[in-house]
Amino acid sequence: MVNIKIKDKFFFRIYETQLLQNIIKYQIQKKSTPFPTVFQIQLINQCNGSCIMCPNIYIKGKTEFMADSLFEKIISEILKKSKSPTIILELQNEPLLDNELFRKIKYINKTFALF
Numbered sequence: 001m002v003n004i005k006i007k008d009k010f011f012f013r014i015y016e017t018q019l020l021q022n023i024i025k026y027q028i029q030k031k032s033t034p035f036p037t038v039f040q041i042q043l044i045n046q047c048n049g050s051c052i053m054c055p056n057i058y059i060k061g062k063t064e065f066m067a068d069s070l071f072e073k074i075i076s077e078i079l080k081k082s083k084s085p086t087i088i089l090e091l092q093n094e095p096l097l098d099n100e101l102f103r104k105i106k107y108i109n110k111t112f113a114l115f
């Protein structure tokens with residue numbers, strides 16, 4: 001019984017967000033949801049921080065990097081659908097631990113500069 005109340009509160013808090021309202025509206029109208037304009041890409045799975053609210057502290061094991069081929073595929077797919085996206089190269093990690101970060105930023109700038 002208590003769990004149901006918690007779930008209801010959780011649902012209504014989520015429903016208040018514009019994102020979920022848009023998804024429900026588009027589903028009711030049988031339209032496809034609009035393509036996102038903001039993207040977060042996690043290039044490396046590690047962080048040298050230990051913030052208590054972050055799930056990154058549960059990541060165990062070796063440092064892993066996103067393969068260049070996957071990174072380039074993601075950028076290419078974003079480019080096909082969105083001409084001026086916001087791309088954030090951070091998602092529960094520390095992107096500066098990736099020695100290739102600046103090369104990847106240049107790749108994005110070069111790719112989108114073509115349009």
Ligand code: SF4
Nearest residue numbers: 047049051054092093
């Ligand atoms: S990813 Fe960000 S929030 Fe998470 S531990 Fe690192 S610095 Fe903190």
